[in-house]
Amino acid sequence: MKHYITEINPNGTIAVDDTILVKEYETTAGSKILEGFVPLFSAEAVERLINAGYEISGKTNVGEFGLDLLGEFSNSGAVCDGEYLVGAAADLIAKGEIKGALSVDLNGAPRRAAAISGIDFIKPTYGTVSRYGVIPCACSGEQIGVSASNADGLKELLSVIAGHDDKDGTSLPAEKYEYSLDENVSGMKIAVIRELYDKASDGVRAGIDSFKEKLTAVGAQVEEITFSLVEAAQTAWQIALAAETCNNVSRYEGVKFGYRTPNYKNIDELYVNSRTEGMNFLSKAAILYGSDVLSKGRYNYCYDKTLKIRRVVHDAVKAVFSEYDAILAPACGETAYVPYDIKDAFSRVFAESIFTAVPNLTGIPALVTNGVQLMADVYRESVLLSIAKSAEGRE
């Protein structure tokens, strides 16, 4: 069990997940297939942090390509606190060893990790932070986010890394974003999604109830709503994620970089054995499922339908935000997770993604604090940061 796949500077205060490039330091995305890969450039977000005077402590352990729950299927092994799984970067922040971290949120892993470890994490609006230098997996919905011990830390780091980048074709035009912790939470209307609340365990529901009380105490109005599209969003994001993963990881074949099998007699065996030995079963399952939903006979039924569902969910979310300032929901179904067999991973991760899929599918920002998840309309990170700030220190 190790928190860092690559250690860089023992005095560094910011960790960078191993799905994000740091120049001249091995970057594997938690996968054997990228063993030995040393990038020639750093991710734009990393460059901005370094230019602002931050020092990088190291590359933190992640599950292969960030696809699992909490990094449990990293090629370097899971990180546990006692018998329970924790996210590597989140655990380091919770223990006070670092100030913050950069992570890629493609299926909710950093949000889950923040909830489990009791720290804060924000996945900002899609396109506001450059994805240049992220090892790509699910490009249409993955986003670099930041972790810290509190809302001030999130604001500080997000302010440094957000803004337009010419090198990312999906980067939005604003050069800079101004984030605030001071929006008036009193009078805000917050919606709790009943379908997600009902699916969570008793422990998670107790956390939501407690946070509702904090919101009410600062004058916010909390109401329960129904949002019947959560399962469709979950399925649609799983299909999009698998399809995009299938395409993005097709580049790993043991020739240009990373792992090459010693077991081959010809080029076909080199490709098949390098990929088969280099990737775990969860990645293989995502690739095979993604390849199937993109196939001629299934494209319209699955992939095309998914892209239409994305618009339906997007419009429904907009309708919620026309009435409410934010949504309150569980970040995950349980308060703790123990290691499990990788053969169950695809189903386990899919089941958990019901809590995290909507922000990935629709690009809206999501923030985890006090073990719960808040979502807001695009560009409204300040609403989320202000709610998180207002809840701090309230028992």
Add this chain to the structure above:
Amino acid sequence: MNKDKLDGLQQLNELCLTEDEQTVMLDIFDRMKVFEDRMQQIDTENVEVMVHVMPMVNVLREDRREQPFTRESLLEGAPEHTEDSWQVPRLVR
């Protein structure tokens, strides 16, 4: 999904699952089919597909010649390489 189709997908994706993994994979396809079918119940007639969640504009600029990386530095990351090329097994006999 069946064993033959799964074999085809493995071949297409240059992957080889164990017998045990193939059984699990077929079960995954069956489970996902339930959710795919349920997703069809949502009316999407006259709904346009949404590829990008945020408005995207086509960014154009003049072509310019750059060489950000040298051949040597790119080859350095390869598992096996010669002085100026990636090395692979013999392709033509």
